[in-house]
Amino acid sequence: MRWSQAFIPTLREAPADAESASHILLLRAGYVRQLSAGVYSYLLLGQRALLKIMAIVREEMDRIGQEFYLPALHPAELWQASGRWETMGDNLFRLKDRFQRDLCLGMTHEENMAAIAAGELRSYKQLPQIWYQIQTKFRDEPRPRGGLLRVRQFIMKDSYSFDLDEAGLDASYQKHHDAYRRIFDRCGLSYVTVEAHSGQMGGSRSQEFMVISPAGEDWIANCRGCGYAANLEKAEAAPAKPEEEERDAERxxxxxxxxxxxxxxxxxxxxxxxxxxxxxxxxxxxxxxxxxxxxxxxxxxxxxxxxxxxxxxxxxxxxxxxxxxxxxxxxxxxxxxxxxxxxxxxxxxxxxxxxxxxxxxxxxxxxxxxxxxxxxxxxxxxxxxxxxDARQVRAGDGCKHCGQPLEVQPTIEIGHIFKLGRKYSQGLNVRVLDEHGKEAVPIMGSYGIGMERILTAAIEQNHDEQGFWLPPAIAPFQAVVSVVNTGESEMRQAGERIYEELRRLGVDALLDDRNERPGVKFKDADLIGIPWRITVGKKIASGEVELSERGKQVLKAPAETLPVGKAAAELAHRLPAGPPRG
RNA sequence: CGGGGCGUAGCGCAGCCUGGUAGCGCACCUGCCUUGGGCGCAGGUGGUCGCCGGUUCAAAUCCGGCCGCCCCGACCA
Structure with a gap:
């Protein structure tokens, strides 16, 4: 894509309302614009990044399950069947249609999926099933915050497993665990998995995938010694004993x-x-x-x-x-x-x-x-x-497994998997016959990934004063070709040529062909999250251009000089293999 | 919902205390100039001062109510 034709409204100054790094940068880089509290419009760059994230999620999920697309608009009866119409309280967006019927906007889809299962599943031979969707969720959060971190409308990959017994659930759960690792690895995130609290969902086991970040709002305790990690809601530890001697004393x-x-x-x-x-x-x-x-x-x-x-x-x-x-x-x-x-x-x-x-x-x-x-x-x-056990674990407490001091850190929750049990399958009447012809209620698992949170976490993880750089797999463009002076035909032509070559090689590139001063182009290129840059400048006189990796700038790594004809191939060679785009 | 803050041009802000002409920087438009880190000069466009009401000869400014947004907390699959 040509920058001169792209809508990338970058901001020189940080909007006053933004606090966290990702929030400020998403706005400054022109990824998103806020419509109201916790509701955002995704512009060109934001949408491209999210589409790439979704493509990775979809690929990995297709290896273990099947993609559906369920409604966001639900009749009240669906939620009444599970009891959540009452228990969800104000977090559920509720509305009425013209006949005064109660409806709500889905915040998750356990009921919806279970209803499908109830109507269709008849035999244990149809199990296991793993159904997923990538869909917009609505939650009337008491306090949206942190840009895309906690919002009222967001895109979630949610999946649900149906198994005949616990052993089957274990297998479905493990499949998700493995798929999630592949997803987050491919997205280039550095994350930890922690034991989590099952909350009001009432399942037996659950784990969260967390990215450590000062912008995070979930606290975890983790041990460098043995790798124990748990959400603070659930973490256990042995606190340091007070040092002074204690003896029996008269009350x-x-x-x-x-x-x-x-x-x-x-x-x-x-x-x-x-x-x-x-x-x-x-x-x-x-x-x-x-x-x-x-x-x-x-x-x-x-x-x-x-x-x-x-x-x-x-x-x-x-x-x-x-x-x-x-x-x-x-x-x-x-x-x-x-x-x-x-x-x-x-x-x-x-x-x-x-x-x-x-x-x-x-x-x-x-x-x-x-x-x-x-x-x-x-x-x-x-x-x-x-x-x-009712105390909150603190940093410095001894790990319950190895005794090493625990760290306590804020994290962003990017994924959550857990064993649900039969609450929804029971409530929605899901029944199959087992191999003995006896009626059985399948056991469910539920698994979520927040798309925007992957993007948010990636920015929190890779930014500096000038902007941010996304992992190539999820960046809206993998490279930007900056033509220093479009007024000089030699530069302009070399830029065009490299841009065309990159496209041919399957590299998603953005050609900065704007009639702007070099400073503007460099500042913008540094800001908007593109991991690689090819600079076409005055070295073109000797047939050369420069290649630089955005994240490496913090280390003051000098740009490499390459012949015009080899730049595109060299860059393509360094990018991780992925589905070609353009 | 409790605590705090903010709402004045697209963005960032000043003006409000002490009522009377709405201002600065950036962006935007025109022209000239310039091209390796948000360049320079000149000239311009753009604002119901969040909304409603009150006080006053007169309200961005004082008073009351409401709305919106942000932060901390509560809350949170």
């Missing part, structure tokens, strides 16, 4: 007037936060035999310098919530700052403690009396908790 109450937070009590007592016990009262809904819901008070205690991991907590106590101040006083006998696991006013309050407190001695906690704390506490002696 006693002491006044701590006005000292409420861990920090205040720590300063007041001169003890490190690790010697304190943080006590949090929660209310957990529990159903009795009649199905009546009772809210039960539960006290959770963790080490003073630890934080409670909300996801783990909700895993232990579904739908639990923090107690209100009134409830705290009612059950413990003290306001929030003086609560502790010993001498609770309401003796029926159950106490749960994070395992890190096991074996500790001589600790300090609230006395359940305003303005007082207890010291000399030994868990197991002074109170008998149920031991749980």
């Amino acid at each position: 006693e109450s002491f006044p701590t007037p006005g000292q409420r937070t861990i920090e205040e009590v720590s300063r007041f007592t001169g003890l490190p936060a690790s010697r304190l016990i943080k006590s949090l009262l929660y209310m957990a809904p529990v159903k009795d035999e009649q199905g009546v819901v009772n809210w039960e008070p539960r006290l959770l205690v963790v080490r003073g310098d630890d934080e409670v991991n909300e996801t783990k907590l909700l895993g232990l106590w579904p739908n639990a919530r923090p107690a209100h101040p009134v409830e705290i006083e009612q059950y413990t006998g003290a306001p929030a700052g003086s609560v502790g696991p010993v001498d609770l006013m309401d003796k029926s309050v159950k106490v749960y403690a994070d395992r890190t407190l096991s074996g500790r001695k001589n600790l300090v906690a609230g006395a359940n009396r305003e303005g007082y704390h207890l010291r000399g506490l030994t868990p197991g002696r002074d109170f008998q908790p149920e031991w749980v």
Whole structure:
């Protein structure tokens, strides 16, 4: 394509609304324009990059499954069948048609796929099935952010597997795992896979594919020693033991007037936060035999310098919530700052403690009396908790497998695979006969990849002050031919010739034939994500042009000088093999 | 939804506190000039100051309401 005819609206300055590198650069490079919060238009370059990403995804997915294309517009009944019409809440875009029928825009397609399966699958002989699509998803995010990172409309590859049994699911899951690796490898991303929380989908196992980036919003813990990696929502670790010696001590109450937070009590007592016990009262809904819901008070205690991991907590106590101040006083006998696991006013309050407190001695906690704390506490002696894992892993904690210190890093989630179970196949009535003629409900898996996130992550991973460079496999053009001065026919003709040769060789090239000053062309070329550049300039006098790789500029690698006639072939030779385009 | 910020020309911003003429840089148009890192000179085009209402002789500016966007949090397959 000729730049003089292409619509590539580059911006010299960063738009004020953009914060993250990828957001700023997508706008500056003319890839996208924002229509409203979390809704973007993809222009020439953005669309080309996404098409290349989708082509890779499609190729790899076709090796393990079959491509469908399902509706984005769903009747309410479909989501009511799985119960998600109610449980999805405000994240589901809902609308009514002219007859006042309820509809919604699909955020995923478990129900839709299961409905197809329910209508068509009859025999175990038809299994396994892997069905996928590349389709627009809608989610009414509470807060879209980070450019294309979290949006309300985006393109997702989602696939669904149907198997007769667990063993079959394992195989389908593994196929996806392998396909995802090939996809992300081909896209040129550097990523990690982590154990993930299954969330409200209620599956047995799930893994996320993450790209480490400061723009990311998912935190993971990973170990350099053994490779253990997990989403922080799920990560476990052995925290470093406090160094000072701990001995048995007499339990006693002491006044701590006005000292409420861990920090205040720590300063007041001169003890490190690790010697304190943080006590949090929660209310957990529990159903009795009649199905009546009772809210039960539960006290959770963790080490003073630890934080409670909300996801783990909700895993232990579904739908639990923090107690209100009134409830705290009612059950413990003290306001929030003086609560502790010993001498609770309401003796029926159950106490749960994070395992890190096991074996500790001589600790300090609230006395359940305003303005007082207890010291000399030994868990197991002074109170008998149920031991749980509820703490948030921190950087520096010991890996639970090898003991090495863990790193905690922000990441962008680019893919997620997980074993779903039978929730949707059951709800949507998917049934086949097994080899004994018995009715069986197939077990499902669900697997997603965010197309825009691949692009976003690639930019986050490959950028500098001047712009970014995409891996050749997903760049909108693999090379730009910059003609320094189109007013000089020798340069112009050499540029044309190289451009034609590149096209013939299957290299996707952009010819910068604009009547602009060289500075403008170089700045633009550096900005828009094209990995290779051939510069046709004054060296043309001796029949030469220059070849440079964008990412290498940070290393100040000088451009190579090549004869005009060899430049195109040399570049084609260096690009990774891929489907020819042009 | 809680906290913070912003909304003035296509983009980036000043003006607002202390009411009266809407301004700067870039971009854009015309001409000349220039061609290895967003070149120079000259002349131009372009704005219901987010919207509605109030105060006032007079509102971008003061007051009230609303809308939109961004950031932090909550939330999140």
